[in-house]
Amino acid sequence: MVKRGVVVAISVTLFALAGCRKEAPKPVVTAPITPERPMVDAAAVRANELGRIPVVMYHDVNDKVGKNTKMNRTKASFEKDLQLLHDKGFYPVTLRSVVDGTMDVPAGKSPVVITFDDARESQLRLIEASESYTVDSESAYGIIEKFCKANTDWKPVATFFVLPKSEKTLEPFGQVGLGSDKIKYLMSKGCEIGNHSLRHKSFGRMTPRELQDELSGAQKAVKAYVSDVEMTSLANPYGVYPRNRADWKYLAKGTGTGGSYTHTAVCQAAWRPMLSPVAKGFNPVRIERITPEDLKFGLAYWVGELTSGRMSRFVSDGDASVVSYPSSEASGADKAAITALGKKPNAYGGSGGAGGKRILGAGDNSDAASEKGTPASAPTESKPITGAGG
Numbered sequence: 001m002v003k004r005g006v007v008v009a010i011s012v013t014l015f016a017l018a019g020c021r022k023e024a025p026k027p028v029v030t031a032p033i034t035p036e037r038p039m040v041d042a043a044a045v046r047a048n049e050l051g052r053i054p055v056v057m058y059h060d061v062n063d064k065v066g067k068n069t070k071m072n073r074t075k076a077s078f079e080k081d082l083q084l085l086h087d088k089g090f091y092p093v094t095l096r097s098v099v100d101g102t103m104d105v106p107a108g109k110s111p112v113v114i115t116f117d118d119a120r121e122s123q124l125r126l127i128e129a130s131e132s133y134t135v136d137s138e139s140a141y142g143i144i145e146k147f148c149k150a151n152t153d154w155k156p157v158a159t160f161f162v163l164p165k166s167e168k169t170l171e172p173f174g175q176v177g178l179g180s181d182k183i184k185y186l187m188s189k190g191c192e193i194g195n196h197s198l199r200h201k202s203f204g205r206m207t208p209r210e211l212q213d214e215l216s217g218a219q220k221a222v223k224a225y226v227s228d229v230e231m232t233s234l235a236n237p238y239g240v241y242p243r244n245r246a247d248w249k250y251l252a253k254g255t256g257t258g259g260s261y262t263h264t265a266v267c268q269a270a271w272r273p274m275l276s277p278v279a280k281g282f283n284p285v286r287i288e289r290i291t292p293e294d295l296k297f298g299l300a301y302w303v304g305e306l307t308s309g310r311m312s313r314f315v316s317d318g319d320a321s322v323v324s325y326p327s328s329e330a331s332g333a334d335k336a337a338i339t340a341l342g343k344k345p346n347a348y349g350g351s352g353g354a355g356g357k358r359i360l361g362a363g364d365n366s367d368a369a370s371e372k373g374t375p376a377s378a379p380t381e382s383k384p385i386t387g388a389g390g
């Protein structure tokens with residue numbers, strides 16, 4: 001392997017302006033010598049970026065119900081879930097970053113997408129003080145912030161499938177008058193805001209027109225709270241799909257009374273960990289999620305399947321510009337999808353592999369490194385919100 005990009009020298013010649021025959025001085029611009037990036041050893045971390053990724057679906061996180069149900073998780077159980085994921089080497093990312101290939105997961109770690117449906121108050125509650133608001137450390141996002149303060153190798157990142165104000169919902173995240181501030185706050189922390197429809201009605205029997213009005217209407221209604229919100233992920237209410245399969249295309253793209261929309265990820269309710277977006281068979285309109293339940297096919301069960309090796313687990317090579325996997329798994333790679341994401345395949349080990357070690361040039365991966373989940377322009381809050389993590 002050849003080392004690249006260590007020193008780049010560019011000679012720039014400036015020619016004399018019209019009317020002057022003398023040449024101007026020739027400045028030589030030399031790029032600074034950047035230290036080499038550390039070598040990525042895909043084999044050493046047993047990277048497999050074709051493996052499955054758990055996308056966990058939460059609704060309420062509180063102790064009001066007093067126990068865990070399909071829709072409710074106690075605070076203690078939610079904390080336990082975060083601890084389990086952390087201890088088993090998972091790392092939180094947004095769903096959007098999974099499908100657009102910008103997720104930035106440290107080498108050897110596995111992505112997990114923590115999702116919340118319905119924009120319920122227990123997910124993000126604010127406590128008002130005289131000059132500011134504080135995130136309630138007992139609400140789900142407050143618990144995440146506290147957890148990330150204690151575990152600094154994690155980021156407080158999640159995907160929220162919100163319901164806007166409608167005849168069904170008073171305000172996103174419950175507290176009237178604070179929906180806009182809450183959405184902005186989550187965006188400023190790198191969280192993703194996703195579409196969960198306008199009125200939370202089943203898509204099963206909707207006509208294409210109704211479906212497009214429902215989805216575009218939700219986009220418009222959430223943008224009324226935060227104009228620069230980008231909703232590219234969708235979770236179908238109740239996980240229900242239009243009966244007519246030909247209408248599924250309207251989940252991904254359409255135009256209705258609320259304007260035009262594009263969703264690059266569409267989620268079902270719950271079943272099993274999702275396929276890697278660069279694995280053969282991945283369908284962005286039918287992304288699988290899991291529930292946090294302490295039952296078979298709940299979070300702990302799937303974590304067990306993924307970490308025991310019974311199910312293929314996505315393990316990052318730490319380099320967003322390449323997709324690494326053991327050459328023994330190469331037949332499962334969707335090469336076209338890898339190329340479409342602007343990445344290069346890196347099969348390692350065995351006769352077909354390029355070897356575990358790759359030397360990265362100094363200029364490699366600069367774009368990917370700058371593209372985290374955080375929006376380019378972090379929105380401002382009308383009243384400052386202090387996170388529960390301090």
Ligand SMILES: [Zn+2]
Pocket residue numbers: 117118196200237238
């Ligand atoms: Zn819902």
